[in-house]
Each structure stands twice: as C-alpha cells, then as structure tokens.
Amino acid sequence: MSEFTTIDTETPPRRLSNAYQNWYRFSRNPTAVIGASIVLIVVFAAIFAPLLAPYPEHVGAVVNFRARHLPPSFEHWFGTDNVGRDIFSRVLFGYRISLLLAVVVLGLAVPFGTLLGLLAGYFGGWVEIVIMRTTDIALAIPPLVMALAVTAVLTPSLVNSMLAIAVLWWTWHTRLIYSITRQIRSQEFIEAAETLGASKAHILFREILPNCVSAMSVKISLDAGFVILIGASLSFLGLGIQPPTPDLGTMVATGSQFLPEHWWESVLPGCAILFVALGFNLLGDGLRDLFDVEDAR
Template identity: 80%
Template sequence: MTDATSVSQPRRLSNADQNWYRFTRNPTALIGAGIVILCILAAIFAPFITPYPEHVGAVVDFRSRHLPPSADYWFGTDNVGRDIFSRTIFGMRISLLLAVVVLGIAVPVGTILGLVAGYFGGWVDIIIMRITDIALAIPALVMALAVAAVLSPDLINAMLAIAGLWWTWHARLIYAITRQLRSQEFVEAAETLGAGKMHILFREILPNCVSALAVKTSLDCGFVIIVGASLSFLGLGIQPPTPDLGTMVASGSDFLPDYWWESVLPGCAILFVALGFILLGDGLRDLFDVEEIR
C-alpha cells in the first residue's frame, strides 16, 4: 500500500506566480503592456530604427517638403522636408522622459505627505490636507500654462510646471488608504511591540499601498504625456527644432486639411502612447482588485 504521506503534493503557487498568471489572462493588460514596451524600445533605439535620424535637427530639404506618406517617408514629410516618422519616434523620447521625471517627483512627494497626514492625524493632517485641497482646486493644465508662460519654455520648466501640482492626487490617494490601515491589527501590533514611526509608515503601511500606487502611476503616465503635449501645442513646451509630438501637431495644423499627415499622424502617436499606459493601468487595477481611482 502506498503511503499517503509519500504522495507528492502539487506545488502551491506563490502570490507572484498567481499575479503573473492572472496578468497573462487579462487581454487589456497585455495589450497595454505591449504598447508600452514597444514605445519604450522604439524611443531607446530611435537612432537605429529611424530611416532619417539626421532629420531630428535643423535640417532643411525644400525639394522634399509636404510629401505624402510613402515607402520612402512612412509618415510623409513636413513643411521643410523632414521625415515625420523619424521625428515622431524621437518625439516619443521626450514624452516618456517627461512622464518619468514628473512622476518621479510627484509620486514620492505625494506618497510621503499622504502617509504622514493619514497616520499622524491632528494638526499635521489639517495642514497637509488643506494645502492639498487648495492645490487640487487649481487645474493642473492651467497652473502648468501659468508657470511655463512665466519661465522660459523648455523641457525642464515644462516638467516642473506639471509636477508642481501632480503630487496632490497621490497624496490624496495614499492619505485615504493610510487612514484605513492605521487602525488595522497589524499596525496596532507593531505599535505594541515598540516599532518606530518610520518603521510603521514605510515597512507596514507603505507596502500595502504599492498596488494602488502602481495603478495610479500607470494611468498618470498617459495623462502626463497628454498634458505635456498640450503645453507644446500652445508653444510653452519643447521648442523647435527639437522634435516633440505636441509641437509637431501644432506645426502641422497650419497646413490642414491639404497636408493632413503632418498633424494627424503625430497626434495618433500621442494617442497610441497614452492609450498604452491607460490600458496597462486598467489591467493592473483589475489584477490587484483596486477600487476605481479618480
């Protein structure tokens, strides 16, 4: 007779394995991740995959101006004869860099302020959250326009202008989660055992906020790219001849509808990149069972 204890039991999947399995069965998340990875790889290897990388700079070829999409110029050429496809791929670099820097500033600032306000409460809560409420009352795009108009329009100032108010959304999100978690048993147990405040904030509460932060950050990447393109469209972002998707849409709009590709195709690139991050965020929200994030 076979000993029951000797029968090998099936290996129990870890949480990471379960999450990966669920992620690979989520079409929305897979499509979003595929788009994001494709855009990142295209931006990294832009000098090697674009047919005319020299057209990124101040190149003029009036003999090739306003050419429609073709085998030689996949997205056509602009009003000075530069290849729009090459400039679009390099423009993705600017958009992705903008999102990384803005959220690299906004997420840590908002997370720390939300943790502190939610855990300590009292006058700390009042001061931090009232400042957050005031900042939330100002539309991010309006503030970005004001800052970019006062300062010289360039990439650095565009990043600072957008990051100046973007932290508020993350502060409000982490504040709400921390308020719920601070009365949980594992937090009370850590306090009873004499754990320090920093240990409780960053070792007990923060790990339970990671899933919501991942979803929010992914969704925000798409919106930051759109806001950055809006600034450039209005002439307050990246300045020519540096390729930027918003600037290319604005320049091409002067020649609509005859030369539609000069504006429409860079605009489709903005949509493509932003859609990838938004789909990825929706997929992560379903994966982590995170409630609706506004």
C-alpha cells in the first residue's frame, strides 16, 4: 500500500492596504504616538471644555477676591488668578482660542501658498520669477515682527491676530511646494498626461498636488505649534486677544506680575502652551519619519 504525502499549499497572504501599512508603522513610532496622543487630548479638552472645566463660569468677567491667589489644590488644580478665577478652567477654554487660531491661519496660508508654489514650479519662466522673488522678499521679514507691526496698527483682537500671522505664513508653503513641483514636472507620468491632452488644471491638481500631500502634512503639523506660539506671544505683549476672553498668552503675562510668590499663575499656563506645541512638533516628526519610509520603498 503506497503512502501519499499531501502538501498543503498556502494561499498567498492578502496584500495589506496602504492605509493599514501606514497605520502600522505610525503606531510603532513612539514619537508619533506620543505627539498624536497629546494633540488628541488638547482637541478633546477644547471641544468639551464646558463639561470638563470645574468652573466654566470663570471664563467671563468674574471677580471673587476672597479666592484670589490660591495655590494649586484639589479644589483648584492650577490655583486661582489675581481676581479669584480658576486657572485650570480658563486654560481649557484657552485651548479653544489657540486651536482656532492655528486652524484659521493655516486654512488661509496653506491653500494660497500651495497654489503659488504649483504655478511657479510648473510654468517656470516669468511666472516663476515673479512669484519666487516676491516669496524671497517676504521670507526676509520675520513673521513675528510683521505680526507685531500689523496688530500694532489694527485694533488688538482675535481676528486681527489671525490676519497678522497669516500675512507671511504662506511663504514657507510656497517654497516647499515649488521645490517638489520642480522635481515632479519632468517625470514621465507628467509628460504622458501632457501628451494625452490633459488640461493644466488637471495636471496641477490631479497629478502633481497628490504627490505633495505627504510633505504638506508634515509641514502643517509643525506649523500648528509655531502658530500657537506666535499667537501666545502677541497676547503676551497685549496685541492679541483681550481680557476677559481666556487666552494662554494673556494669562502668562498677567501672572508674570506676581512672580515669584504666585508662580502658578504664570508657570502653569506657560506649561499648557509648551504641552500643545510639543504635541504638534512630535506629531510632525512622526509623520516625517513615516513618509520618508514610504518614499524610500
């Protein structure tokens, strides 16, 4: 009786989707995970601030001189300020202002800068000369100095702070997208699209722009932290959001008048700024590592 050996052929494993592969690599990067966790915590705290804040009524013009300058305790986690308001509650609502500032500034600067970068990198010639020389001139002006000049002329407010920061923020994205577009425009798939009669708009927004998304994501993540820092700097100097609206920079400035005795009034809002800026920077570093791995394959 002959014996037959049955060999089980394994079916080839199903190819994992790119999204799952990216998520797997992202989840194995401690820096990216920590950064994303911090950003999610801040966003969650900002959205649900009315529910999480122990004293949501302290957001407005509330005065309680009996509770002024209280140190951190179980009743007031971050202590109270010079008029008796709970600092922790105001920090939670201050995150709303900071995130709104970053979203609006980048929402204005990124599309504008991306469009200019695409046009300059693809068309070249006089279009490139005009756009890039204008960008070079704008890059020579420090964003904080320009923001200070604009807000000093205008009435200090949240809207004017957004406009002041966005005035020059598009330059970095123009330079980035211009560099990527110049590298892509001579590749074969662009030449093939031109040969097939694709329109300029199709080539710019359907062929070139998707190849810029990874670099744009990293840049936006890093920029969000810097925008929040500049916004806090304007408020610290009295050129940003005005009291009694809770703003992290304003709280640091007000608390600095009572250092070192009442250190918590300035140090803890400053730590809140550091926390959110650190989160966006760690997230940006993680995304950069992720997309560098993908591009190297």
